[in-house]
Amino acid sequence: MTSPDSPPRPSPEDSSHPEGDRRPLTVLIGADTFSPDVNGAARFAERLAAGLVQRGHDVHIMAPSKTHAQHGTYRETIEGQEMTVHRLPSWRWYPHDWLRFVLPWMSKHYARKVLDDVKPDAAHIQSHIVIGRGLMREARKRDVPVVATNHVMPENIVDFTTLPPFLDKVVVKLAWDDASRTLRMARAVTTPTQKAADFLTAATGLTDVIPVSCGIDRSHYSPDLSPRTSNRILVVGRLTTEKHIDVTLKAVAKLDPALGVTVEIVGGGDQRKNLEVLTRQLGLSDRVEFVGRASDEELRRLYSEASLFVISSIAELQSIATMEAMASALPIVAADAVALPHLVHDGENGYLFPPGDIDGLADRITRVLTASPEERLRMQQASLDMVAVHDINRTLDTFEALYRGEPLPS
Structure with missing residues (x-):
């Protein structure tokens, strides 16, 4: 040394x-x-x-x-x-x-x-x-x-x-x-x-x-404000208990099948096997992909192609992943816990839901995915505007x- x-x-x-x-x-x-x-x-x-x-x-x-x-x-x-x-x-x-x-x-x-x-x-x-x-x-x-x-x-x-x-x-x-x-x-x-x-x-x-x-260096991200042709939910974070990714999976299982929602989960952690088992139990195996750890370049692509970013965590002192999603012009649905309300203003750049409330999360996801093109664009622009201070x-x-x-x- x-x-x-x-x-x-x-x-x-x-x-x-x-x-x-x-x-x-x-x-x-x-x-x-x-x-x-x-x-x-x-x-x-x-x-x-x-x-x-x-x-x-x-x-x-x-x-x-x-x-x-x-x-x-x-x-x-x-x-x-x-x-x-x-x-x-x-x-x-x-x-x-x-x-x-x-x-x-x-x-x-x-x-x-x-x-x-x-x-x-x-x-x-x-x-x-x-x-x-x-x-x-x-x-x-x-x-x-x-x-x-x-x-x-x-x-x-x-x-x-x-x-x-x-x-x-x-x-x-x-x-x-x-x-x-x-x-x-x-x-x-x-x-x-x-x-x-x-x-x-x-x-x-x-x-x-x-x-x-x-x-966050916003220049690293590529916002795509065009309408989406599919409903792709992105989840990014360590696969640990405090992230409550199981809540997201259970909420997805309650969504109207007509929405055709798919989920990409990026990250590794000790709960991955448990979450994969839960995915099978919920009948979501053909709709949920566990990406694992992704390179910065791959992660930026996933942000740009997603329709919505969801975070169910109850222990975020800020959440860099949420800021990255905002810099990519994504609407956000987040748990109303600790510091996430600092980034997500309910009804502006997305919605908050009571922590652990599966039905509440399913409702907020549905609101975003069924929003009119004008409403979706408004939420996307709000994410971009709000992340500027960071x-x-x-x-x-x-x-x-x-x-x-x-x-x-x-």
Whole structure:
């Protein structure tokens, strides 16, 4: 985990530099999940890092190794940009289908090594769990400012602890208490939406949590505003229990067969076999395709060709997949839970339904698929208009200001 020593750098706020020091920054991002993982937190960290590199900053990543043997410091290409990734020795967490973890008592050790090698102007942790906890504490010792972004809901983790269900509430409370202790050390705490910020404040007692969208580069998507000749529902996300994809399948089974609905489900996860069994039980095998993990190019094509995007999840702090669907001009039907109402305004760019309400979801899907061409076009345009505020450049501007300790852009 070594690299050539760097010469000391002045503070990013050093007033001896013109205009508050606009030189490029060296930023160290600590992420407990990162490429090749496929989830919202990993995708955000990847896009943030790539966007910063594109702006001329020197970006380093601390992340788990891809396999236990593949640890060390590498130059990797992420989202088309080359950056330095410090891969820490990690182990598979077998109750989960892909999660890897770094031994907690080693996180500070590796944080010390990387901080002393890289000498960053700022650090940015993506969770308070293992890598983030160690990096936060060691950065503080070196007076390196830390920005913390929370993507974690402990309620989503309890399924994979292997502990008895009656201990779930205890585990969740302990996790939130730990989050509070770690996040209080940060220069600034962010989370993707105002609803997520309110949730974090209620759970931890933190104040001044800043909502900063994960952001999306709309230029990567190809909106198709033409009428559809078939009714194709797209579902994108990890196939895990909190995503409630079973609710979507059960709702599809209740739709009028005359609609000729087909469903494409993109993503992998521990619930795939169970969902495939449910699909057969519902008599939907000829109408539902499990695509698995898709490349970015293939996923963009699926967005462009779909008629409707459906998300039944009850645990979204934002949902990058929903923003991608909006940037592709899709109407959205979403569960009225956590941060999804921040993206989906009922009756505007689609509809919300009560979480877990199968009949309610079937009703909202039917409304979209039977809408007049004019009504459908109105919903598509609303998705495009509403996703504009989530432009990735706004996100990058905000984090640059937080790293430098400057006022946030308006």
